[in-house]
Amino acid sequence: MTPHEYFAPQPTPTSELPDPAPLLRSLTRGVLEVLAGVREVDQLARWFSEDAFRSLVTRANLSARARSARGVAPARPTFEIRSLRVTAPIDGVIEAVVVVAGPGRTRAVAVRLDGIDRRWRATSLAIL
Numbered sequence: 001m002t003p004h005e006y007f008a009p010q011p012t013p014t015s016e017l018p019d020p021a022p023l024l025r026s027l028t029r030g031v032l033e034v035l036a037g038v039r040e041v042d043q044l045a046r047w048f049s050e051d052a053f054r055s056l057v058t059r060a061n062l063s064a065r066a067r068s069a070r071g072v073a074p075a076r077p078t079f080e081i082r083s084l085r086v087t088a089p090i091d092g093v094i095e096a097v098v099v100v101a102g103p104g105r106t107r108a109v110a111v112r113l114d115g116i117d118r119r120w121r122a123t124s125l126a127i128l
Contacts, residue, residue: 009116009117010116010117010118011092011114011115011116012092012115012116012117012118012119013091013092013115014088014091014092014094014115016115016118017092017115017118017119017120018119018120020086020094020096020113020120021084021086023047023113023120024084024086024096024098024111024113025081025084025098027044027047027111027122027125028081028098028100028109028111029081030043030044030047031044031056031109031125031127032077032079032100032109032127033076033077034056034060035059035060035063035127036063036074036075036076036077037063037064037067037074037075038074038075038076038077041053041056041057041060044056047120047121047122048121048122048123048125049114049116049121049122049123051123052122052123052124052125055125056125077102078102078103079100079101079102079103080100080101081098081099081100082099082100082101082106083098083099084096084097084098084099085097085099092114092115093112093113093114093115094111094112094113094120095110095111095112095113096110096111096112096113097109097110097111098111107127107128108127108128109125109126109127109128110124110125110126110127110128111124111125112124112125
């Protein structure tokens with residue numbers, strides 16, 4: 001193994017990772033709070049890959065601009081996590097859908113977690 005390979009992010013098998021359900025619930029809650037403007041996006045950085053985090057920052061900035069254009073102040077979102085569906089397409093990878101019900105609508109949050117360096121990291125997230 002070369003030094004570059006040794007210090008690069010290391011994939012971790014599922015058996016060496018914690019239960020992903022609490023993280024999925026927390027990430028969903030955190031992302032919805034970021035988009036509502038009541039949480040700083042940087043608070044979630046450690047749980048995302050670079051590309052997924054960049055995408056979240058872009059979406060948070062668009063949400064902030066939309067709130068500003070409408071003159072709406074940031075407000076803590078009220079929602080309930082209705083269900084959590086988790087699949088494992090390969091060892092060390094989790095794909096999940098978190099169904100979230102709010103006052104006006106129900107949404108699905110699709111998340112892909114990869115086991116990297118002995119912890120889960122979100123490599124993709126979409127709010128449908």
